[in-house]
Amino acid sequence: MSEEFQIVAGNANAPFTLKLHRGDGMTLLAMNWRAAEPPRDFAGFALEYKEPDGDRYWVIKNRISFPNPDGSVNKTRTSSRLAPIQKFRWVHFPLNAEKKGEFTYRVTPVFMSLSGELSYGEAQEAGIALARETYPGKLNVTFTRGFVSSQAFVDRYVTDTDGMHTLIPATANEGLRFVPTHPEAKEALQWMGFEARSAILEVLDAAIADTTALVRVVCFDLNDPAIVSRLKKLKQRLRVIIDNSKAHKPETSAESQAADLLATTAGADQVKRQHMSDLQHNKTIVVDGEHIKAAVCGSTNFTWRGQFIQSNNAIVVYGEHAIRPFINAFEHYWKHDSVKGFGPTESTGWQSLQLDDIDAHVTFSPHSSNKGVLQAVADDIQGAQSSVFYSLAFLNLTDGPVTDAIKMVTQKQGIFVYGISDKRTAGLDVQLPDGKIAPVYVANLSANLPEPFKSEPTGQGVNGLGSRMHHKFVVIDFDKPTARVYTGSYNFSKPADNENGENLLLIKDRRIAVSYMIQALTLFDHYHFRVRQAQADASNTPIQLKKAPTTGQKPWWYDDYNDRRKILDRELFA
Numbered sequence: 001m002s003e004e005f006q007i008v009a010g011n012a013n014a015p016f017t018l019k020l021h022r023g024d025g026m027t028l029l030a031m032n033w034r035a036a037e038p039p040r041d042f043a044g045f046a047l048e049y050k051e052p053d054g055d056r057y058w059v060i061k062n063r064i065s066f067p068n069p070d071g072s073v074n075k076t077r078t079s080s081r082l083a084p085i086q087k088f089r090w091v092h093f094p095l096n097a098e099k100k101g102e103f104t105y106r107v108t109p110v111f112m113s114l115s116g117e118l119s120y121g122e123a124q125e126a127g128i129a130l131a132r133e134t135y136p137g138k139l140n141v142t143f144t145r146g147f148v149s150s151q152a153f154v155d156r157y158v159t160d161t162d163g164m165h166t167l168i169p170a171t172a173n174e175g176l177r178f179v180p181t182h183p184e185a186k187e188a189l190q191w192m193g194f195e196a197r198s199a200i201l202e203v204l205d206a207a208i209a210d211t212t213a214l215v216r217v218v219c220f221d222l223n224d225p226a227i228v229s230r231l232k233k234l235k236q237r238l239r240v241i242i243d244n245s246k247a248h249k250p251e252t253s254a255e256s257q258a259a260d261l262l263a264t265t266a267g268a269d270q271v272k273r274q275h276m277s278d279l280q281h282n283k284t285i286v287v288d289g290e291h292i293k294a295a296v297c298g299s300t301n302f303t304w305r306g307q308f309i310q311s312n313n314a315i316v317v318y319g320e321h322a323i324r325p326f327i328n329a330f331e332h333y334w335k336h337d338s339v340k341g342f343g344p345t346e347s348t349g350w351q352s353l354q355l356d357d358i359d360a361h362v363t364f365s366p367h368s369s370n371k372g373v374l375q376a377v378a379d380d381i382q383g384a385q386s387s388v389f390y391s392l393a394f395l396n397l398t399d400g401p402v403t404d405a406i407k408m409v410t411q412k413q414g415i416f417v418y419g420i421s422d423k424r425t426a427g428l429d430v431q432l433p434d435g436k437i438a439p440v441y442v443a444n445l446s447a448n449l450p451e452p453f454k455s456e457p458t459g460q461g462v463n464g465l466g467s468r469m470h471h472k473f474v475v476i477d478f479d480k481p482t483a484r485v486y487t488g489s490y491n492f493s494k495p496a497d498n499e500n501g502e503n504l505l506l507i508k509d510r511r512i513a514v515s516y517m518i519q520a521l522t523l524f525d526h527y528h529f530r531v532r533q534a535q536a537d538a539s540n541t542p543i544q545l546k547k548a549p550t551t552g553q554k555p556w557w558y559d560d561y562n563d564r565r566k567i568l569d570r571e572l573f574a
Contacts, residue, residue, distance in 0.1 A: 022128050144311060293322075
């Protein structure tokens with residue numbers, strides 16, 4: 001089994017190249033034609049995969065098909081051997097991605113005659129391991145699914161487009177008392193929470209099992225009963241800091257409810273409420289025991305929305321040295337409730353996690369005004385050599401050096417920039433793959449989608465849906481030895497730097513950078529496709545595959561070889 005995170009297929013006779021990139025729970029397949037251009041009758045790629053212990057290939061299906069003979073839309077998901085993928089890259093989420101061993105992919109070029117007959121060329125095959133842990137026993141990158149508004153979610157779990165109330169509480173303050181009534185709630189929540197949810201619970205379960213373990217938790221939002229019930233089981237082995245800023249201060253808030261419950265089991269002197277100068281925005285868990293030493297950090301709040309609705313990430317690090325900065329930060333937070341006290345502590349400097357073969361550092365906010373890291377992050381973004389990928393919630397609210405740096409690097413020739421935010425950000429546009437200028441934000445999502453797509457949840461009356469994109473990460477130069485990622489609870493703003501309790505990781509590691517790059521790419525493509533769906537709905541023009549072109553018509557791949565932005569896209573990943 002190969003432990004490589006990027007694999008190049010080796011069939012020199014195939015007319016195209018294939019490169020596999022390992023993501024966490026997903027694979028990016030990137031193809032590129034060997035000749036200057038594909039032939040005009042090239043109709044796309046057929047994708048198939050085989051699981052590590054499997055004895056057969058399973059075809060990946062396409063939701064978009066060729067028109068029916070009468071021109072109408074084919075509403076059936078169809079084998080990509082009959083409805084080929086008309087893209088030069090594709091992200092696949094295997095059903096059993098946690099299986100050990102290699103997932104083998106077979107990609108076949110498909111051709112179409114003018115009469116509509118399909119034929120197949122020489123295939124490429126390659127295998128890649130998608131082992132669940134990014135670096136077993138050292139560091140694990142995990143994500144939530146973040147695709148409640150998706151056809152995959154509708155196919156699996158939705159029978160009523162406004163039936164989210166059977167899965168998610170209507171308000172955050174109802175969270176600790178809410179019990180899902182959806183008939184497939186367990187499976188649906190597992191799918192929605194993806195690896196981040198399970199990783200957080202596994203750390204807590206291990207802490208409960210290790211009776212020597214002391215657990216320190218800092219949380220902004222807290223309304224998930226599964227997490228609170230586990231914290232209660234720790235009794236006096238738990239110390240917890242819970243935010244009490246404006247939204248969380250009332251006695252009716254879920255955070256106040258949780259604090260009361262935990263004060264009963266752990267003791268009132270083990271529970272602290274805090275908001276620093278503005279927010280205590282961390283989402284960290286540190287377990288220090290004889291049998292488990294682990295720390296959880298990242299953007300995932302310990303809530304229904306944070307784990308099951310929003311796109312989020314959580315990182316788990318292991319080992320005595322790796323958890324030490326998190327323990328120290330907790331103790332400094334416990335002692336100091338303001339920037340004046342916390343700012344001068346060693347926790348605000350960059351501290352190494354001392355992980356073998358992984359260059360990872362962490363810093364905690366709030367920093368003193370003259371010791372922040374915001375400008376240094378901005379300078380690093382502007383120094384990108386090949387690419388910048390980002391997924392930044394609240395970018396529209398965070399004027400400052402990082403926002404300015406992203407605007408500047410977006411305009412640089414030859415630098416590939418893909419990014420997404422939860423709302424429109426003035427002055428920040430990006431070249432979409434079709435070469436058009438469009439805002440970078442998660443648009444309002446409509447339940448009314450054109451054929452062949454099914455209606456999706458609107459979330460009307462469900463407060464828990466709220467923002468769909470909550471990540472805070474930037475990936476720089478994923479394809480170079482200098483690849484690095486910034487990620488954490490830190491919103492890349494002056495408040496995050498100088499007012500709030502936050503964590504920010506800097507990881508210089510290509511395997512991890514590739515994982516975050518694929519996550520950013522997946523989110524961008526998901527919401528960009530929503531723009532196409534809205535355009536199709538407005539023009540009453542269905543989205544369908546293009547047939548072999550007749551004289552004077554352009555093939556489906558024309559823009560991939562003639563638009564500057566799409567050329568860069570095709571070449572960067574393949």
